[in-house]
Amino acid sequence: MLFMPAEKRRSNTWFFSSFLVLIGIVFFSCTSEDCVSTVNNYLLVGFFKKGINQAGEHPEIDTVFYSVQADGNDVEFYTPGTTVSRLTLPVNPADNVTSFELTMLDSITYDSLNNPIYYINPNPHYITVSYHRSQRIISEDCGVEIAYSNLKINEITFDSTNLVENNLSRFNEVNIEIFF
Amino acid sequence: MIFSGFISFGQVGRYAPTAVKIGGDPGTLGYMIFSKKRGFFEAEADIDIDRFFIVANYGLSSFDLEEDTYTYENNGSYLRLGADVNLMYKDQHLNIAFFGLRYASSSFNDKLDYDTKAIIQSEIGWPSTRESVSNAKVKANWFEMVSGLKVRVVKQLYMGFTVRFKFMKKLNGIEELRPYYIPGFGKNINKSAFGFNYYISYRLPFRKKIIYIDENKKVIEG
Secondary structure: OOOOOHHHHHHHHHHHHHHHHHHHHHHHHOOOOOOOOOOOOEEEEEEEOOOOOOOOOOOEOOEEEEEEEEOOEOOOOOOOOEEEOEEEEEOOOOOOEEEEEEEEEEEEEEOOOOOEEEEEOOOOEEEEEEEEEEEEEEEOOOEEEEEEEEEEEEEEOOOEEEEOOOOOOOOOOOOEEEEO | OOOOOOOEOOEOOOOOOOEEEEEEOOHHHHHHHHOOOEEEEEEEEEEEEOOEEEEEEEEEEEEEEEOOOEEEEEEEEEEEEEEEEEOOOOOOOOOEEEEEEEEEEEEEEEEEEEEHHHOOOOOOOOOOOEEEEEEEEEEEEEEEEEEEEEEEEEOOEEEEEEEEEEEEEEEEOOOOEOOOEEOOOEEOOOOOEEEEEEEEEEEEEOOOEEEEEEOOEEEEEO
16 A cells, blocks of 8 residues: 555545445435334214304214124124214225115113113115225335225215215324214 | 637547446346345446546346235336546546436336235224235336446456435326335335445447646546
8 A cells, every 4th residue: 555656545545435425324324114104994984963063063973873884894893882973984905995884773771681672773874985095015024004095975875974084094084974 | 729628620529438338236146146035137338528427327127025914026127317527537547436417217017915904004804805906017217316436446447336316206107006116216115215336347448538637738548
């Protein structure tokens, strides 16, 4: 190195300085990939009074269900007698259309052993929605997520409804409002 | 004298091309031998014009992932075109420290097979099925700011590296699947990305290069 021409030494200094800078850039730009997903497959259906309160809002109302099921899915999403003002309905991740059957309760009484007797409304309601799915790999370790967007109501048997949010997300926003 | 830098009758001008360098990224071999998920081949060529280089890169790329719950395949090619400025243009050994700009374009297809049971953030209850989505032809383009070194190690043989900052990425032709990888760009996670290439290249001079050290001194290199 001592006998290297001055220009050559400058050139090598340049090389190694740049290499150090490069290592710094790579080090600081290597960030871990987080398993952050802002989407899920929950369709949120909210129940509201038709009239507005003093605040100018439609108040949520509790609704009692006997069963809530989806076509092609054996799982009962709610147990009989569940009272909710919002239903969380998981749409089918393998299809662009999902149909739900909502059976409501007219009333509940109890026998002498305190077992509930359900009086089921004979006219179940149906909600069929379609949506656009887009898949992505979040990271190699985290796996795949599906985002659901462009939600549309294909069929709904409730009289007064409103589609207010056409993306499914984890932010607990109601997608479909139903008014009684 | 004002126009002495340009081509005139009977004389080769300062901005006439003097050499072509042709090379490739030897990291290609490492990926081909050791990496199961990524393979690529990248060639580079540049034309030496005074202190400037017109540069082109062409690459072929494959990127595969195979996990328990999904597989992903991506195949395509990419092309970068641009120019570099040599900061060491007075160096008589023709070493190069450069910065430059590239326009890059990539064309690829990709395919994702996944189990619906493994979708994160989903309430299932649904029967698990194996689904498949793909993009037949996606086009991507972006710009790169580049910098690096190319050192003349022996005769006309050069070794060096290029650091890339890739930005202003745009994608066209996406269907349901959002690509996880873009050939030439890398993982499609952020809007920008850093990249790095090693290069080995060989210079093929076809004219003497005139190096203007100052107004009164010229050195002619082969």
